[in-house]
Structure formats: C-alpha cells, structure tokens
Amino acid sequence: MGSLFEELEAREAAARGRVEELEAELAELSRRLELAREGLERLRITRETVTEVLAEMEPEMPVAAVDAGQPRSAERVVSAYAGAARQVIGVLTVPNWQPGMLADVLPSAYRDIVEVVADAPGPIRAKQIVPRIGLPAEAGKIEGTRSKLKRLVERGWLDEEAPGLFTPARRRTADSPNSR
Structure with missing residues (x-):
C-alpha cells in the first residue's frame, strides 16, 4: 500500500509541476498581450494625432x-x-476658395463643418456645430471647431456675420452657388 501512495504523490508532484509551467506560460503570454495592446493603443493615438495635425497644419x-x-x-x-x-511637405490643407471650387477639396473635418453651416437655417455658433459633427460638447472640441471655423472664414469658405456667428460665404461672383 505504501507504494500506491508514493505513486500518487509522484503523479501529484508531476501534475503540480505541469500546472506551474502552464501558469508561467500564461503569465508570459499575458505580459506579451499587454505589451501588444499598449503598442496598438500608441499607434492609434499617433494616427489620430497626425490626422489632427495635418488637418490643422498651415x-x-x-x-x-x-x-x-x-x-x-x-x-x-x-x-x-x-x-x-x-x-x-504639402500644400494648404484648407485651400483658399475660388469660383467653381467645391467643398469636397477640403479635409473631412472642414467639409463636415461647411456642410453643417450650409444646412443651418441661419447663423450658427461653434458650440452648436460640435454635436452635429459627432464630437462631444467639451470646451476643447468647441475651441478646436472655432479655430477651424475662423480658418474657413480666412480662406473664403464661410463668413462671420458677427463675432462667433458663422454663415455660408457670400460669393463674389453672381453665378456662384451660395454654398460649396
């Protein structure tokens, strides 16, 4: 009977050793998975930041x-x-408006803003535009949108009737459409 208990103890020790090996492998895989997730998150943030910088770069x-x-x-x-x-390297990301130029030449963030302003029944403020372009109504997003609106005014895409009130640009030629 003593040899049966010894055999069971030996098997238990072997099973315990295998469990410890698998736990060590699992810990190593978990560590590698976390590093990969961190790398993925850094790349996502970098891509978003580069997209924002390029959209706003002059x-x-x-x-x-x-x-x-x-x-x-x-x-x-x-x-x-x-x-x-x-x-x-590059050209103006928000080109100066010229007759015949459509909003599709603008970066998507600016194009969305021009479309919202064009669809508004009257003058519109940055804080009203932000939720309509899918951004949270936070101070930083509102200020970023206000900056884009000012750039669109400078480049002839929009008009600022009064401080902070934006409308589609009144075009300089009689046959140009009022928006885009």
Whole structure:
C-alpha cells in the first residue's frame, strides 16, 4: 500500500509541476498581450494625432513663395525655428476658395463643418456645430471647431456675420452657388 501512495504523490508532484509551467506560460503570454495592446493603443493615438495635425497644419510660408517648378504634391516649405530647420511637405490643407471650387477639396473635418453651416437655417455658433459633427460638447472640441471655423472664414469658405456667428460665404461672383 505504501507504494500506491508514493505513486500518487509522484503523479501529484508531476501534475503540480505541469500546472506551474502552464501558469508561467500564461503569465508570459499575458505580459506579451499587454505589451501588444499598449503598442496598438500608441499607434492609434499617433494616427489620430497626425490626422489632427495635418488637418490643422498651415505652411510656414505662402504657397507662392515655393518653387513653382515642382509639382504641387511635392511642394516644400522650409522655415527656421530656434536654429533648427523644419520642413513641411504639402500644400494648404484648407485651400483658399475660388469660383467653381467645391467643398469636397477640403479635409473631412472642414467639409463636415461647411456642410453643417450650409444646412443651418441661419447663423450658427461653434458650440452648436460640435454635436452635429459627432464630437462631444467639451470646451476643447468647441475651441478646436472655432479655430477651424475662423480658418474657413480666412480662406473664403464661410463668413462671420458677427463675432462667433458663422454663415455660408457670400460669393463674389453672381453665378456662384451660395454654398460649396
């Protein structure tokens, strides 16, 4: 009978060892999974940040100052900042409105804003636009939208009738549509 108990103890010890090995593997896989999740989250945040920066980025110099011999997609704008050169490649993300130009040339965030303003029955404020473009009505989102609205006014896409009240731009030519 003593050998049966010894055999059971040996099997129990082996099973315990296997459980400990599997637990160690599980802990290692959990650690690797957490690192992968963190990497994924960093990439998501980076993509969103880059998208926001590109949507709001303005060139350091006017487009006319760029070498006209290069294609527009490869225009380079260079400026010095604190002794370091900063290179921006691209064109205005929000171009100046010109006759015949439609809102589909705008980045999606700006296009959504122009569409909401065009659909509004009258002048509209940034805090009214934010929920209509799917953003939470937080101070930061309202200020970011107000900044985009001001840029759209500067570039001729919208008018600001009174401080903070935005409307579709009154076009300079008689045959241009009032919006887009």
